Amino acid sequence: MKRFILTLLAIASVIGVAACGGNNAATGGNTPGNTAAGTGGTGGEPAKKLDKLIISAIPDADADKLKAKFGDVAKYLEGKIGIPCEYMHVENYAASVAALATGKAHLVWFGGVTTVQADIQTKGMAEVVCCRDIDKKYTSYFIANVDSGIGEVKDLKELAEKAAGKKFAFGSKSSTSGHVMPRHFIVSQTGKSPEDIFGAANIGYTGSHDNTLRDVAAGTWHLGAMNYATYDKSSAELKAKAPIIYKTPKYVDYSFCAHKDIGAELIGKIREAFLSLKKGTPDGDKILGAFSAGSFETAEMSDWAGIKAIIDSGVDIGG
């Protein structure tokens, strides 16, 4: 009895200490959440001064690369806008959208679908700061295992006829280029859902583009859909085992989004900082190189209207 109460007391006192510690820390600096949220819905109102800019990104690439890449972005922005910037690595797509929508993150690198989701979830309060030059002409590849006997096809209707009943892999469920756009092109070209064509039990999600390529090459899946960038820079050996059978039409993808609550002035400064990155300068080479982009460009939320229409019409994976 005494022992247990002692243990409990020890734990309780520790938590008490933690709470006090937290309080002390709070008097020093403002917490990021307070600044952005309160003004929701009023748009034009001048925003309160931000003490720290929280940057986040969807988890679509190797974690160390992301941390290094956005660490550099944070440092660069800090020099340009004069507000401390911090990168927060998340491993969940929904968390990054929820964080932006509730003011817990201020600048987020989204994919095509997450850009639109942010627009919907913030009720139009998300603003596209910029996107890369390559994002306006993105594309996905359909690949097939070389032993599966499925050669190049001219459209997905032909694929549906040739490959009925084969095992088909998408990437992450939330991915634009690894799931939503390939699914959209399948539905729009054949009039049937992938579940109908291949059978619900033959559809799977590998979690990432790299996985899709690896597993299709290994034969775990007969067919797969993935983004062109990952495919183009992977090894020749993998490419030989999983050749491209179809390339989708072009569509828009990634963007940097900010919540309008941080103020038009600040968003302008951030946009200016990104647009001024040029090849040949040290900062420009480092950041543009990491993003494999030639430059950053301005973009409007309306550029993503195509993806918004797809999401509005409902993406149904069965169940």
Place this chain on the structure above:
Amino acid sequence: MSTGVTTLRRYERKRPWAHWVALCIVALMVYLSFTTAEWDFTSLTDPVARGRAMDRAWALFVSFTSPDLSGEWLDECLELTLQTLAAATLGTAVAVVLAFVLAMGASRAVMVGEEKSPRWLRWFPLRSPAAAFCSLCRLILDTLRAVPDFAWAVILVVVVGLGPLAGALALALNVTGILGKVYSEFWDNVDPKQYEQLRALGTGRLGTFFYGIRPLASRSVQSFTLMRAECAIRNAAVIGAVGGGGLGAEIMYQIGFGAWAKVSTLMLFTLALTFSADMAGNFIRRQLRSDPNHPRAHKSQGTLASLSRSYIGAGFAGLVVVWSVWFMGWGNSAGYEGSTVNFMKPATELLGVQGWKNLAFFERLLSPDLDMSAWGDDPVWSIDWNPFPSDEGAAGRYMYKLENTPIDMTARYGISDVFNGDAWSAWNEELSKWFVWRVIKSAASPLAMAVIGTLLGVLMAILLTYPHSIAFQLESSQFTGESPPLWLRGLRGLQLVLARLVGLVARGVPEVMWAFLFISFFAPGLLAGAIAIALHSCGVLVRVFSETVDNIPYRRFEQSFMGSRMTCFACAAAPVSARDWMTYGFFQFESNVRMGVVLGIIGVPGLGFFFTFQFEWFQYEKAATYLLVMIGLTVLIDRISRALKLSRVG
């Protein structure tokens, strides 16, 4: 004569039919697991598929043999390990406090106390305010552990922001649900006769609890708390899911990019962490052990030595918690180029209003989509404009079409067809138009995985317990009377070390990771999930199984020893500990059902898979329906285990 009759009657009542019923139910569950869900055995039966599967598994195995040991990555791994330890300890510490309070509410013996009402009335929670409160607490606990921890993490992000604190708190909520349920069950299952003197003397409900019920169950509570804490530390994949780091999340993440060299380094660190957590757990257990009959109890110690042990044990646990708070706040180097980030600071958001107001973001989770229109309450009409009206049928230029045909269960088969197989499949087909029914059916795959996985895991754990137990390997001469030569002792020692190593690896590698490995062999499906669950359960269970065996006083073996250690294990050790094994086995089943739901995320379609999708796509109404079914499942299992009084440890 009359006494003879009553004695007979008593034996009659004690005839052990319940065991047979239990066995039949288990057999039925196995049968249902194989029939209701789709199992794919082709990679075992088909030689071509088996060959390819072997190749894949071998390739994967080879890629694990060259861990990335560069200094930079080792530093990163160490930092992640410490983060995991800090966040998991913090989460568990918060959970122990919350669970203790909630469990007091959820325990009938504590909250409701003595009842004069007839037995049948006790099934109704609204019989008294106290009983209603008790049910409410149970429901809260059920919800806390039914909602997957990653969902809690995303929900908490809007309150405390991104960072490991959100992950640690999500873990705390989940563990609260688990611990609270078990605590309250332990307390309810203490025989009231053992504390009825307290009640008879007029002690109140709190007094009865603190001086009667709690001390009687304290050993079980302590043992289970440590077991859960070890679990939380080794597979807290949720830490880092929403910012920060953590080993589990990093492993999942690196798997996503096929960085096997890095994954194998991470696995080595996870195993080291598991090993240290087990050692620390053993140390605390040893300090807090109070049973003088324990085979390895400290004997003939001075007052000071025996008193200080408990302080050392509690102090050590307290120290680890203090360290985790310090590390989360001031001791880490997670920032840009090794600077410290204070992850504890966002905790102040919990005291403010704004963070809680942000929860409105998830408001739609409270209005689940019950799809009542499928039943025809709210017919959906679509209007087609028909430019070429034919002469018959369409009267005007507009065609009205009923989009949804309401479900009509009696359309083809009436109630009189209950013995007709076709009628059942027709009813299923008809009912499948209803979203909620499809959701309920999706619970079949996690359940099937959990049933098969747990059974296999328990069997493997029982077999492994023999070489895993100190009593039967190192100290058997204490009850066998033999004096084995040095080489034989060495051999037995080796057996013990090997068995412990197998157990350590089996539980040190998280289920999700095992599932990934088996997916490469079996292809995604229930089989891979079930085997992953079986292996991990085996690792977790063998530790507690052999602990119960080692806790049995050697006198009991001495009496029944007949020349073979193995026979003694099967005929004395196993029956003595069977009750505890069953309890732990059932706990494991409960947590495996939740794990089955989580495994849905990595491509075993079912409840978890669809929930994750709906949740991540902000279709909260539909996600809420899946959540309802998950909570319903948890409540069902919980109430069954309470009714059968399955949790009685020690």
